[in-house]
Amino acid sequence: MNSSIKFLEQSAVAVAPKLIGYRLCTRQADGQLVGGIITETEAYIEEDTASHSYHGQTARNRIMFGPAGRIYVYFTYGMHWCVNIVTGPNGRGEAVLIRSLLADQGLDIIRQRRGSRPDSELTNGPAKTCQALGITSHDNGSVLNQDRFVLVAPPRDSRLPKVIATPRIGIKSNTDKPWRFTIGR
DNA sequence: AAAGAGATGGTCT
DNA sequence: GACCATCTCTTTT
Numbered sequence: 001m002n003s004s005i006k007f008l009e010q011s012a013v014a015v016a017p018k019l020i021g022y023r024l025c026t027r028q029a030d031g032q033l034v035g036g037i038i039t040e041t042e043a044y045i046e047e048d049t050a051s052h053s054y055h056g057q058t059a060r061n062r063i064m065f066g067p068a069g070r071i072y073v074y075f076t077y078g079m080h081w082c083v084n085i086v087t088g089p090n091g092r093g094e095a096v097l098i099r100s101l102l103a104d105q106g107l108d109i110i111r112q113r114r115g116s117r118p119d120s121e122l123t124n125g126p127a128k129t130c131q132a133l134g135i136t137s138h139d140n141g142s143v144l145n146q147d148r149f150v151l152v153a154p155p156r157d158s159r160l161p162k163v164i165a166t167p168r169i170g171i172k173s174n175t176d177k178p179w180r181f182t183i184g185r
Numbered sequence: 186a187a188a189g190a191g192a193t194g195g196t197c198t
Numbered sequence: 199g200a201c202c203a204t205c206t207c208t209t210t211t
Contacts, residue, residue, distance in 0.1 A: 042203070050203070060196060077204050078193030084203090097203055127204050170203050 001069045002145045004153055008068040012043035012087040012094040017163045017181040019085065019096055023152040025105055026133045033150060034106030034133055036123065040099035042168045043179040044084070046092060050171040053093025063141050064093040071149055073130070073140040080127035083135050085144065085151070099180075100124045103132060 001008070008015055025035030044051035044064075052061040052074065063072040064086055072084040072095050084095035101123040103110050110132040114122050123129045130136070144151045154160065164184040167175050 044203070052203075055197085058197080074203080075195060076202060078195075078202090080204050082203060099203085125204070131205095168203075172202090 001067075005069055005144060005151055008085065008087050008144075009089060010087065012045050012096050013179055015085075015087045016041040016043040016096045016179065017165065019098075020163050020181055020183055021154040021158075021161045023105075023150070023154075024098060024101065024133075025150040025152075026135060026139075027148055027150065028106070028109065028134070032106055032109065034109050035150070036101040036103035036105055037154075038098060038100075039102050040180070040182045042097040042099060042181070043094070044097060045088075045094040048177070048179075049173040050168065050175075051093070053095075057093065061093060064095050065091060066141075069144045071135075071139055071142040071144065073135060073137055075137060076127075081130040081136050082126040083130050083133075083139070097126060098129055099126045101129055101132075109134075 007018060019038050019041050022038050024038055025033040027033055046053045048054060053064045057065045063070055066086060067090045068087050070086040072086050073081055075081055084097050086095045088094040103123045110122050114132050123132045142148050162184040164182050165178040166180050167178055168180040
């Protein structure tokens with residue numbers, strides 16, 4: 001793995017706030033990058049009843065148990081894809097859900113995929129983000145910074161965003177854990 | 186502005 | 199057969 005993303009081997013709860021401010025993009029067939037700055041993440045770990053990995057490894061979640069730096073994509077509500085970055089040591093079932101981006105790259109393609117709507121609604125949700133970046137089950141298991149996915153640290157001279165931790169949303173158990181991370185101000 | 190409801194199918198018990 | 203790590207559109211305040 002690229003040394004700049006070695007921190008992904010830490011636990012998801014530690015990694016999730018650190019990913020805020022990173023740039024995440026997919027590379028299209030023509031080479032163009034589509035994506036933006038990560039603005040919202042959630043951590044999921046094995047001991048967590050809300051996590052797909054809570055009941056052990058299955059066909060669906062097996063990527064979560066693999067090495068850090070891979071992409072875990074799952075299908076939900078019969079129509080939506082959601083994307084995670086796998087974290088932790090090999091064998092641990094954990095990942096960070098990418099919930100929203102500030103899209104600023106490949107905006108023309110994103111608008112085609114997402115339809116005509118305000119920029120603020122292009123990538124403000126996990127399934128919206130997948131639609132915008134063209135992420136589907138085809139991407140499950142992809143390795144970051146190889147070809148299809150690009151994860152880049154914020155510029156050295158940039159002011160780091162203030163990160164706020166709050167309870168996760170869209171889940172029904174373990175709702176007290178403050179494992180959702182967003183940009184404050 | 187907020188609340189409600191329908192869409193729609195994989196995954197696991 | 200129940201449950202979704204959701205989104206969008208419609209209805210109600």
